[in-house]
Amino acid sequence: MRYAYSTPAIRAAEERAMAEVGDGALMQRAAAGLAAVCGDRLQRRRGRVTGARVLVVTGPGNNGGDGLYAASRLARRGAQVFAWLVTEQVHGAAWRAFERVGGRRLDTEQTLRRIAAGDFDQVIDAGFGIGGRAGLTGDLARIADATRGGPADVVAVDLPSGLDADSARAGETCFPADATVTFGARKPCLLSEPARSLAGAVTLVDIGLPLDPGEAELAQWELPELAAAWPYPGPTSDKYARGVVGIDAGSAHYPGAGLLAVGGAVHAGPGMVRFLGDERAGSIVVQRFPNVVTAAGRCQAYLLGPGWGDRDDARTTIESVLATGLPVVLDADALRHLPQRRLEHALLTPHAGELARLLEVDRDRVEADPRWAVRTAAERTGVTVLLKGATQYVARPGEKLVHTAIPGPAWTAQAGSGDTLAGVCATLLAAGLAPRDAALAGASLQAYTAAQHPGPWPPQELAERFPAVIASLSKERP
Numbered sequence: 001m002r003y004a005y006s007t008p009a010i011r012a013a014e015e016r017a018m019a020e021v022g023d024g025a026l027m028q029r030a031a032a033g034l035a036a037v038c039g040d041r042l043q044r045r046r047g048r049v050t051g052a053r054v055l056v057v058t059g060p061g062n063n064g065g066d067g068l069y070a071a072s073r074l075a076r077r078g079a080q081v082f083a084w085l086v087t088e089q090v091h092g093a094a095w096r097a098f099e100r101v102g103g104r105r106l107d108t109e110q111t112l113r114r115i116a117a118g119d120f121d122q123v124i125d126a127g128f129g130i131g132g133r134a135g136l137t138g139d140l141a142r143i144a145d146a147t148r149g150g151p152a153d154v155v156a157v158d159l160p161s162g163l164d165a166d167s168a169r170a171g172e173t174c175f176p177a178d179a180t181v182t183f184g185a186r187k188p189c190l191l192s193e194p195a196r197s198l199a200g201a202v203t204l205v206d207i208g209l210p211l212d213p214g215e216a217e218l219a220q221w222e223l224p225e226l227a228a229a230w231p232y233p234g235p236t237s238d239k240y241a242r243g244v245v246g247i248d249a250g251s252a253h254y255p256g257a258g259l260l261a262v263g264g265a266v267h268a269g270p271g272m273v274r275f276l277g278d279e280r281a282g283s284i285v286v287q288r289f290p291n292v293v294t295a296a297g298r299c300q301a302y303l304l305g306p307g308w309g310d311r312d313d314a315r316t317t318i319e320s321v322l323a324t325g326l327p328v329v330l331d332a333d334a335l336r337h338l339p340q341r342r343l344e345h346a347l348l349t350p351h352a353g354e355l356a357r358l359l360e361v362d363r364d365r366v367e368a369d370p371r372w373a374v375r376t377a378a379e380r381t382g383v384t385v386l387l388k389g390a391t392q393y394v395a396r397p398g399e400k401l402v403h404t405a406i407p408g409p410a411w412t413a414q415a416g417s418g419d420t421l422a423g424v425c426a427t428l429l430a431a432g433l434a435p436r437d438a439a440l441a442g443a444s445l446q447a448y449t450a451a452q453h454p455g456p457w458p459p460q461e462l463a464e465r466f467p468a469v470i471a472s473l474s475k476e477r478p
């Protein structure tokens, strides 16, 4: 599990740590970790640190201090180090250390000229860290622009300047990095797209901040969580132990959605799938999956909504399934017909547009603050909500911590991905997983499969690769 903490939680932990060891010690730990990563990267790219030309883009606060101290360490290994100052203000002790090792200050024009000439092997972005605001202006924006796409290896200190540590937003201007060295704990921006992609490869340096996962803002699943949650059948499991899924998806207008939802469910290993939807969609489903049953009968979880379109009995169908008290995934068109009361036993799986409609806000509001949006939806509806997208967020009512699924490649964003995902989630509910785990395991399986089998595969073919991944995951089980 990867945890991310908000800026106030990190600042509070820093204060507790500083009271014990002093702020100088924390900064030295940060600088040592940063210099180690920078040195390794230089070594890998050019065979040695000696003779490397390193520019520190130096902000006015402690982030700038980290960068200067790290550069001083690189200078002691033979690098030539330069600094460009964002303002005249600079961390005094770090600046003196930088000057002592022969570090040189460059003005803006010299810096831009040398960047354009491809003169730097590495640019350390020590502009702003957790004290930063979204967006860059003035000469710093020019320097970030000039560096972008150039030959220098860009290493961000704590987080890329121009990002807001607590937000998923990428903003208008920022300093994209090839790598980020973050201190003490991950920040939410480093786990949330589109900000996350601007940070490159993230290394977490332990500087001894006393943080408790109970204070975390975000928790991202990794493979061990997926493997531990996956419901592998036992030696005596029958089809009811594995779970019977009832799927009402697809319509005469959208017959494909039924097939896609069933494809997701079938490839996630249910005991049985009953197709309860439109007759025409059902005949296509059975042709493709003869193991699917179209007769009504006992189910242990349901999926309603993908490809329904407009349907007169939407509300009554939802109510009759909710009345069974069995777990149900409510997806796509079913989300437009939710009863106006608190629900139970359901998992809602909206994308940003559907969640915006549910909350009666603009889509922009959801994208600007996805954690707020998914938490608010869980509180209002009373059930678990999975917000689908480049980062997939899951919130439960009564819980501040938001989880995210294992991230996957961007090409999984395509028509039909949500239908197969809903099918997987319903299979997991039928196997007895709690809605939160079903949502995280389903979304993680789809993303991880896409990462393991670089495509682009259409969603139905990606689903055909689930079984191989599920089999391989069993080796990761605790």
Ligand SMILES: NC(=O)C1=CN([C@@H]2O[C@H](COP(=O)(O)OP(=O)(O)OC[C@H]3O[C@@H](n4cnc5c(N)ncnc54)[C@H](O)[C@@H]3O)[C@@H](O)[C@H]2O)[C@@H](O)CC1
Pocket (backbone or CB within 6 Å): 014, 018, 023, 026, 027, 030, 059, 060, 061, 062, 063, 064, 066, 127, 128, 129, 130, 131, 132, 133, 134, 135, 136, 137, 157, 158, 162, 183, 207
């Ligand atoms: N406090 C500590 O003990 C430690 C802090 N560390 C470093 O300190 C950083 C936080 O330091 P600071 O609190 O000094 O803050 P920053 O160094 O992140 O920012 C300094 C100041 O710059 C100004 N600023 C921010 N964004 C701007 C923008 N877009 N345009 C113009 N001005 C802007 C703000 O007034 C801000 O207070 C962390 O990110 C980390 O790198 C590490 O050294 C570890 C220890």
Ligand SMILES: [K+]
Pocket (backbone or CB within 6 Å): 063, 125, 126, 127, 128, 129, 156, 157, 158, 159, 160, 161
């Ligand atoms: K930075």
